[in-house]
Amino acid sequence: xxxxxxxxxxxxxxxxxDAIGRAPRTEVWFPLLVFGLINAVAAPLVLMIGRDxxxxxxxxxxxxxxxxSALHYRQTGRVSGLQAPLFAWLAVIAGATxxxxxxxxxxxxxxxxxxxxxxxxxALTVGYAILALWARSTVLLVAVAAMAVxxxxxxxxxDGDPAxxxxxxxxxxxxxxxxxxNYSQHRRHP
Amino acid sequence: MTxxxxxxxxxxxxxxxxxxxxxLNGASRADFAFLRQTLGLTDGNLGKHLQVLEEAGYVAIxxxxxxxxxxxxxxxxxxxxxxxxxxxxxxxxxxxxxERGATNESLSAx
Numbered sequence: 001x002x003x004x005x006x007x008x009x010x011x012x013x014x015x016x017x018d019a020i021g022r023a024p025r026t027e028v029w030f031p032l033l034v035f036g037l038i039n040a041v042a043a044p045l046v047l048m049i050g051r052d053x054x055x056x057x058x059x060x061x062x063x064x065x066x067x068x069s070a071l072h073y074r075q076t077g078r079v080s081g082l083q084a085p086l087f088a089w090l091a092v093i094a095g096a097t098x099x100x101x102x103x104x105x106x107x108x109x110x111x112x113x114x115x116x117x118x119x120x121x122x123a124l125t126v127g128y129a130i131l132a133l134w135a136r137s138t139v140l141l142v143a144v145a146a147m148a149v150x151x152x153x154x155x156x157x158x159d160g161d162p163a164x165x166x167x168x169x170x171x172x173x174x175x176x177x178x179x180x181x182n183y184s185q186h187r188r189h190p
Numbered sequence: 191m192t193x194x195x196x197x198x199x200x201x202x203x204x205x206x207x208x209x210x211x212x213x214l215n216g217a218s219r220a221d222f223a224f225l226r227q228t229l230g231l232t233d234g235n236l237g238k239h240l241q242v243l244e245e246a247g248y249v250a251i252x253x254x255x256x257x258x259x260x261x262x263x264x265x266x267x268x269x270x271x272x273x274x275x276x277x278x279x280x281x282x283x284x285x286x287x288x289e290r291g292a293t294n295e296s297l298s299a300x
Contacts, residue, residue, distance in 0.1 A: 004288035007281045010205070014212040014278065020228060022216035078256070081224030082217050083263075 024077060024084035025135035029183040031069035031089075032143065036175030038065050043169035051116075051164045052108060055101045058120075066093035088134055096127025114155065121151040121167050139182045146174040202248070202277045206231065206239045211248065211274045214266035219252075222262040240264060248273055 038061045046054045070086040077083030103119025106112070125147040132140035150170040154163040202208055209229050213220055226236045243249040248270030252263045266274075 003284050004292075007284040007288070010208060011278070011281050011285070013205070014208060017209050017212035017228070018216050021213040021220070024217065077218070081221035082213075083219050085218040 021082070022136060024073065024080070024082055026137045026139070027076070027182065027186050028135065028137055028140055029179040029186065030072045031065070032139075032175045032179035032182065034065040034068055035062070036172045036179060038062060039168040039172035039175065043165045043172060046161050046164045046168065051104070051161050054164065055104060059097055059101055062097040063094060066090050066097075069093075089131065092127045092130050092134075096124050096130075099123035099127075113159075117159075117163050118151050118155050120164075121147065125151065139178050139185075143174060143178055147171055150174075202246075202273045204239070204242075206235070207243055208274075208277060210236075210239060210243060210264070211266060211270055211277075214249065214264060215271060215274055219263045219265040222264065225264065243270070246273075 038058070041061070042054060042058055045057055049057075066089065070090050073084050073086055073089070100120030100123035103115055103123050107114070107116025107119050125144055128140060128147065129144045131137075132144055150167050154166040154170075157163075158166055202211060206229060210225060213225065213228060222233075222236065222240075225231075225240075226233065229236065231239075240249065240251060244251050246269075248267055250265045250267055252265070254261055254263065
């Protein structure tokens with residue numbers, strides 16, 4: 001009976017300390033803010049330059065956003081004394097952004113409307129879903145669900161550049177709201 | 191058949207050392223002050239436990255100067271993660287075994 005109680009207490013304590021060790025991963029307000037800004041700029045931009053040229057803004061902006069987010073995690077980790085792993089974050093953002101650009105190009109060249117309009121969004125949504133699972137972040141999971149809904153809605157009700165503008169514009173709104181929520185959540189329970 | 195407690199490793203099973211590995215498992219690295227504060231230990235006590243874990247190859251310790259002040263960062267190694275997984279599996283087995291034993295006892299009593 002003593003063994004049982006000690007083992008149960010040890011497992012509970014390990015779970016509590018594991019959650020403390022993973023806490024910096026769930027602080028996602030900064031990347032959401034950065035990627036919200038990128039999407040907010042991309043929404044009007046795609047209507048001006050067309051979706052075929054959006055990659056020349058989105059690709060470097062997303063990679064820069066990934067690096068900026070990694071630097072933010074590094075800095076907050078230095079201050080708090082607990083650093084989150086950065087490699088997964090950078091690798092997933094880079095991979096999803098490049099996959100999105102490939103989908104967009106392939107869809108245009110092959111004349112596949114769905115791949116051209118929804119492909120980049122789906123690639124990014126999958127990337128965020130991987131990060132949500134890795135970080136065990138409910139906030140990121142909500143973002144993923146909202147991104148998927150926005151893609152499905154935009155492809156069914158709009159076409160061409162307005163469809164992409166709707167996608168990234170609605171992502172920006174969702175990201176800003178979730179960034180605000182996550183920020184206030186972490187300020188209340190640091 | 192060996193008792194599941196025989197799978198518990200002395201280097202990891204100790205409460206504080208298990209706690210250190212649990213914190214480091216989800217993080218990239220943690221500094222000495224963070225571990226000391228989170229686990230409620232003294233400098234000397236934490237230092238001794240870290241030494242045991244480092245000698246076993248379960249953590250890597252990096253002493254650096256940041257803004258001209260010394261700082262100690264601690265990181266879990268691959269074998270540290272494996273040892274933690276093994277310890278958690280052993281603890282779950284202890285629980286399962288004790289629960290099986292309790293069920294058998296109540297069946298034979300009834």
